[in-house]
Amino acid sequence: MKLYDTQRSGNAWKVRLMAGLLGIPVARQTLSIDRGDLARPEFLAIAPLAQVPVLELDDGSHLAESMAILYYLARPTAWWPAALADQARVLTWLAFEQERHMKPLAKLRLHLALHRNRDPQAPEMQAHAHEARQALALLEAQLQRQGATGWVATMDHPSIADVALYPYTRMAPMGGIDLEAYPGITAWLQRIEDLPGYAALFPGEPGRNLSTLEA
Numbered sequence: 001m002k003l004y005d006t007q008r009s010g011n012a013w014k015v016r017l018m019a020g021l022l023g024i025p026v027a028r029q030t031l032s033i034d035r036g037d038l039a040r041p042e043f044l045a046i047a048p049l050a051q052v053p054v055l056e057l058d059d060g061s062h063l064a065e066s067m068a069i070l071y072y073l074a075r076p077t078a079w080w081p082a083a084l085a086d087q088a089r090v091l092t093w094l095a096f097e098q099e100r101h102m103k104p105l106a107k108l109r110l111h112l113a114l115h116r117n118r119d120p121q122a123p124e125m126q127a128h129a130h131e132a133r134q135a136l137a138l139l140e141a142q143l144q145r146q147g148a149t150g151w152v153a154t155m156d157h158p159s160i161a162d163v164a165l166y167p168y169t170r171m172a173p174m175g176g177i178d179l180e181a182y183p184g185i186t187a188w189l190q191r192i193e194d195l196p197g198y199a200a201l202f203p204g205e206p207g208r209n210l211s212t213l214e215a
């Protein structure tokens with residue numbers, strides 16, 4: 001399998017994290033948004049939504065959307081729970097990640113850390129910060145409910161909901177969000193980082209998860 005990603009894409013990081021945790025080898029083809037790679041016809045031909053991540057399967061076909069790719073990789077494993085109600089709970093938290101969590105956190109990181117093209121006090125950035133803190137408060141409350149040994153959507157084994165929620169939560173400080181205010185989240189991040197096969201944003205360099213550098 002081959003993953004089309006960009007070096008710092010949090011959505012593509014989810015896929016590399018899942019592949020690492022599952023021990024599935026996935027080759028990388030790393031594109032550059034700045035260079036215009038995502039607008040090229042050869043990428044658009046394999047990416048129906050014109051975004052990374054895209055996973056190329058061994059039969060040459062392609063999958064788009066991080067949550068769909070996580071499902072594809074994890075479906076035959078304990079990372080996709082067996083019980084119907086647990087599966088539905090995983091979908092609840094995947095929807096939360098896409099609707100309420102990823103967007104404000106990604107925008108804060110993009111504009112305040114990567115592009116550095118907005119004032120943190122600008123109303124638009126303040127609105128993203130407000131939404132991001134609301135999302136993190138909901139995640140914190142859920143992790144507190146699940147207890148020290150539970151996971152976001154499941155109890156006995158982590159699920160793809162943990163993988164989906166990890167990258168943008170981990171990178172929240174790049175957008176000016178201090179995670180010390182969220183002890184349940186901080187402990188959960190550490191538990192994920194302690195799992196065998198954990199993959200950092202820059203392979204083998206977890207200290208660079210919050211780096212703004214390209215390479």
Ligand SMILES: N[C@@H](CCC(=O)N[C@@H](CS)C(=O)NCC(=O)O)C(=O)O
Pocket residue numbers: 009010011012033038050051052053064065066067098
């Ligand atoms: N909902 C999508 C979001 C994917 C997404 O936002 N990808 C970004 C990189 S993290 C991208 O390709 N941005 C370039 C663009 O939209 O032109 C997912 O979860 O995979």
